[in-house]
Amino acid sequence: MPELPDVETVARRLRRHLRGRRIRRVHLITPSTVRFPDPPAFARLLRGRHVHDIGRRGKYLLITLEGDLTLVAHLRMTGDFVIAQPDAPVDRHTRIVFHLDRGQLRFTDQRRFGHMDLLTSDQLSRFPGLLHMGIEPLEPEFTLRKFRMILRDRRGTLKSLLLRQDLIAGIGNIYADEILWQARLHPARGATTLRTHQITRLHLAIRRVLRQAVVRLSRYGRPVGRFLDARDRTGRCPRCGRPLRVARIAGRTTYFCLFCQR
Numbered sequence: 001m002p003e004l005p006d007v008e009t010v011a012r013r014l015r016r017h018l019r020g021r022r023i024r025r026v027h028l029i030t031p032s033t034v035r036f037p038d039p040p041a042f043a044r045l046l047r048g049r050h051v052h053d054i055g056r057r058g059k060y061l062l063i064t065l066e067g068d069l070t071l072v073a074h075l076r077m078t079g080d081f082v083i084a085q086p087d088a089p090v091d092r093h094t095r096i097v098f099h100l101d102r103g104q105l106r107f108t109d110q111r112r113f114g115h116m117d118l119l120t121s122d123q124l125s126r127f128p129g130l131l132h133m134g135i136e137p138l139e140p141e142f143t144l145r146k147f148r149m150i151l152r153d154r155r156g157t158l159k160s161l162l163l164r165q166d167l168i169a170g171i172g173n174i175y176a177d178e179i180l181w182q183a184r185l186h187p188a189r190g191a192t193t194l195r196t197h198q199i200t201r202l203h204l205a206i207r208r209v210l211r212q213a214v215v216r217l218s219r220y221g222r223p224v225g226r227f228l229d230a231r232d233r234t235g236r237c238p239r240c241g242r243p244l245r246v247a248r249i250a251g252r253t254t255y256f257c258l259f260c261q262r
């Protein structure tokens with residue numbers, strides 16, 4: 001499941017190739033990928049438009065186009081955008097082909113959970129998925145002060161709070177585990193029990209883990225984190241060497257070190 005670092009990496013890659021390109025036409029191989037408007041209108045509205053920019057909000061990818069339209073895409077489990085030459089073989093999981101004035105943009109999605117909407121700025125401002133989106137953790141406004149306010153009197157486990165998109169945008173199951181391990185905090189711990197220095201540590205870990213993941217993903221093309229690596233390779237904590245525990249916390253499979261995370 002793509003999280004903030006994955007979507008940010010896709011956005012950066014697309015920005016390099018897509019800015020200023022013009023969409024000549026759109027071929028909908030799997031029309032159900034389009035949620036709004038209806039697929040023929042989606043294709044018609046996109047025809048002839050220039051791409052202005054590519055951005056991200058939480059786990060959503062935002063492609064802004066000329067004429068007050070934004071294409072909002074959610075990659076879900078397996079969705080991805082690839083830039084291809086017109087003569088390159090079409091992957092069998094390709095759902096939409098955007099023919100550009102130079103090359104093609106292809107949306108591939110093996111599991112078919114990904115979806116997109118084409119919205120005016122007015123519709124975008126009322127879009128349910130974005131309406132209650134929390135703060136962007138890599139932006140400067142995510143200060144320690146702001147984080148303390150987010151946590152104040154907040155009931156629930158640390159794991160469940162990190163996953164809440166209306167509090168902090170973009171963190172999913174994978175990076176929540178890495179963040180909590182780096183902050184040396186137990187995922188089932190109640191947020192109201194944190195001491196001041198532990199809140200500081202968690203705030204630092206959120207920013208560090210996500211920032212490093214973006215850099216490493218763009219560079220090496222695979223999710224890397226010290227904890228995630230160890231979890232998959234040895235199943236042992238990279239700090240103390242003890243076997244990692246796995247439990248269901250906040251409804252999600254959660255890995256942690258019982259010794260290092262309190």
Ligand SMILES: [Zn+2]
Nearest residue numbers: 237240257260
């Ligand atoms: Zn440990």
